[in-house]
Amino acid sequence: MARYETMFTQLDAKNEGAFVPFVMLGDPDKATSLQIIQTLIDNGADALELGFPYSDPIADGPTIQAASIRALGNGNTPSECLDIIADIRRDNPDIPIGLLLYSNLVLARGIDTFYAQAKASGVDSILIADVPLREAKRFIDVASSNEIDQILIAPPNATEETLQAIGQLSSGYTYLLGRAGVTGAETAAETPASELIEKLAKHKVAPPLLGFGISTPEQVAHAIHSGAAGAISGSATVNIIAKHLDNTPAMLSELGEFVQSMKAGTSKA
Structure with a gap:
């Protein structure tokens, strides 16, 4: 059973949704990045979404x-990022690890090479932020051949045609956008109505995780009770790192408390 499938099955048995924090690999440096990611895991993260640093991140906020x-x-380089993932995977064999990155980083190595190296490092899924659904097939094909889930994005204004295509092509999980625009904790998620999530279920898409603007346990709980399988929090997590660049112990302590509080919001009870 694939790691995402196992995770969702285990969480369903506990009547919980998933909490998935995002951090940038290599931020602020390789050694600290490893400590950060392990801290997220140790304090209850159900899965990880990890970014590759890029000079022109058009989908990301400040x-x-x-x-x-x-x-x-x-x-930090893509090779360093893959090394960090391999180190994390060695010590954490069960947690799903997903990448969120931009297409140039994949194309620079060649799609086949990048996906093969990602698989060898222990990656379970890849989401390419600047590849629209209509251009995703070549990535999906290579992902499938490497037993990697290609994560697809469901925007809040998705048409029935788009949802149907996602249902046919999605695996692992579906990234459900909480709002339009770029990433950022400054703008709250506009949690989709249950109607949209019901449409996703009708088209049998991979379990939807709500992202963009998730920064509080209350928003996590709202996402879960709206029918999402879980929530992803990026900017709120990264803000804690930025706040404590000169004090790693304080950074790790606050990250641990943050993950625990966000995970507490995933109860379906």
Whole structure:
């Protein structure tokens, strides 16, 4: 059984949804990045969404852009990112690990090479932020051949045609956008109505995780009770890292408390 499928099955048995934090690989440096990711796991993260630093992150707001700049400024490369993932996977064999990145980083290595290296490092899924659904097939085909889930995005204004296509092509999970625009904790998620999530279920899409603007346990709980399978929080997590760049113990302590509080919001009871 694939790691996402196992995770969702286990969470359903506990009547819980998933909490998935996002951080940028290599931010602020490789050693600290490893400590950060392990802290997220140790404090209850159900899965991970990890970014590759990139110089032109068009889907990201200022918080995650700054994380990219910090990681790139410390010489972080895609190879370093894959090394970090391999280290995390070695110590955490069961947690689903997803990547969120941009197409140029994949194309620079060649699609086949990148996906093969990602699989070897322990990656379960890849979401490419700037590849629209109509252009996703070549990535989906290579992902499938490497036993990687290609994650697809369901926008809040998705048409029936789009939802049907996602239902046919999605695996792992579906990234459900809480609102339009770029990432950022500053703008609250406009949690989709249950009607939209019901439409997703009708088309049998992979379990939807709500992202963009998720920064509080109350928003996580709202997502779960609206029918989402879980919630993803990126900018709120990265903000904690940025706040404590000069004090790693304080950073890790606050990250741990944050994950525990967000995970507490996933109860379906």
